[in-house]
Amino acid sequence: MPDENLSLGDLIDMQIRTSGPMSIAAYMGLCLTHPTRGYYRKADPLGAGGDFITAPEISQMFGEMIGGWIADLYLQMGSPARITLLELGPGRGTLMADALRVAGRVPGFSDALALALYETNPDLKAIQAERLKPFDPTFVSEPEDISDAPVIVVANEFFDALPIRQFVQRGGKWFERMVGLAEGRRTFGLSPTPYDGALLGPAFADAPEGAVAEIGLAARQFGERIGRVIGPRGGALLAIDYGYARSQPGETLQALARHRFADPLEVPGEADLTAHVDFEALGDALRMAGLSIAPLVPQGDFLTSLGITARCEALARANPAEAGALTGALRRLTHPDEMGVLFKAFCAASPGLKPAGF
Numbered sequence: 001m002p003d004e005n006l007s008l009g010d011l012i013d014m015q016i017r018t019s020g021p022m023s024i025a026a027y028m029g030l031c032l033t034h035p036t037r038g039y040y041r042k043a044d045p046l047g048a049g050g051d052f053i054t055a056p057e058i059s060q061m062f063g064e065m066i067g068g069w070i071a072d073l074y075l076q077m078g079s080p081a082r083i084t085l086l087e088l089g090p091g092r093g094t095l096m097a098d099a100l101r102v103a104g105r106v107p108g109f110s111d112a113l114a115l116a117l118y119e120t121n122p123d124l125k126a127i128q129a130e131r132l133k134p135f136d137p138t139f140v141s142e143p144e145d146i147s148d149a150p151v152i153v154v155a156n157e158f159f160d161a162l163p164i165r166q167f168v169q170r171g172g173k174w175f176e177r178m179v180g181l182a183e184g185r186r187t188f189g190l191s192p193t194p195y196d197g198a199l200l201g202p203a204f205a206d207a208p209e210g211a212v213a214e215i216g217l218a219a220r221q222f223g224e225r226i227g228r229v230i231g232p233r234g235g236a237l238l239a240i241d242y243g244y245a246r247s248q249p250g251e252t253l254q255a256l257a258r259h260r261f262a263d264p265l266e267v268p269g270e271a272d273l274t275a276h277v278d279f280e281a282l283g284d285a286l287r288m289a290g291l292s293i294a295p296l297v298p299q300g301d302f303l304t305s306l307g308i309t310a311r312c313e314a315l316a317r318a319n320p321a322e323a324g325a326l327t328g329a330l331r332r333l334t335h336p337d338e339m340g341v342l343f344k345a346f347c348a349a350s351p352g353l354k355p356a357g358f
């Protein structure tokens with residue numbers, strides 16, 4: 001069969017048949033960013049008609065709060081004549097459009113701004129280019145491709161999309177979990193060779209039989225790169241995502257398609273694959289560049305301390321017909337039973353800066 005008629009699942013199965021089982025990181029990498037069939041290389045996955053909805057798509061209030069956060073940091077930095085705002089995985093550009101409406105009110109900010117976007121999905125790039133046209137964005141192939149001006153990096157639900165590896169404890173040794181084939185079907189199995197444990201920190205030392213260590217190696221490496229970008233320039237990273245504060249055993253790999261959980265092995269490239277972010281490991285990676293890591297804050301507390309309740313009331317007064325929808329969105333973003341606790345705000349900043357909300 002010619003290659004173009006093969007699905008990503010066919011290609012993955014062929015690779016397994018030829019080269020043997022692949023790590024979960026290799027499998028996730030293919031599923032998400034295969035050049036032609038990867039989930040994030042295809043049409044827009046966001047919103048009610050897509051596979052999932054993100055905070056900025058729920059309400060303008062989310063991006064507006066981040067705009068206030070950016071503006072505050074810009075003022076703390078002494079209103080530099082040039083500032084780069086780099087967004088990782090900007091989706092539909094909604095967060096940035098809402099944020100810049102607010103940050104642009106600060107004297108000097110708009111003239112100083114160079115907007116840089118780091119994105120893999122061509123369809124989303126086109127949407128971002130259109131949406132953010134007034135701010136003349138530059139698409140960067142690498143986060144390092146920015147000027148030497150101070151930089152503020154924003155990432156909402158970006159780090160959870162980076163591939164993870166999993167290791168399983170068996171008889172006092174760790175074995176990597178792999179994706180292989182059994183009776184023609186994709187299945188999880190264990191590498192026959194014990195893993196030397198190089199990536200496993202003290203949190204996994206006394207893990208019991210059967211424990212799973214999930215290592216977000218790509219997120220750590222990306223964090224190190226972002227640290228090296230921010231360190232010499234000065235600035236901060238704000239990352240909002242689902243994740244945990246301390247490295248710990250457990251498995252969080254999940255697939256989402258059409259707003260429902262799916263089997264991660266079933267339809268490669270058709271479902272979003274994510275894993276919760278290990279914020280301790282991400283913090284360690286950024287600390288290497290001399291940045292200070294703020295204590296992790298639940299999204300609900302973060303948005304509330306930035307003033308989202310007052311913003312909701314003001315919007316509701318101005319649009320009484322929308323009051324119910326606005327209150328619903330506020331609840332969705334901040335309530336502990338919704339996104340308020342599951343999602344966390346993480347910040348790494350140059351020493352001396354005091355990021356709002358942390």
Ligand SMILES: C[S@@+](CC[C@H](N)C(=O)[O-])C[C@H]1O[C@@H](n2cnc3c(N)ncnc32)[C@H](O)[C@@H]1O
Nearest residue numbers: 040054089090091118119120121156157158161
């Ligand atoms: C879950 S979406 C979040 C989008 C947006 N931040 C929001 O909150 O609506 C993940 C974003 O990261 C992008 N992305 C995923 N993996 C990427 C990668 N390896 N490199 C660059 N962008 C990536 C996706 O295309 C998408 O824009």
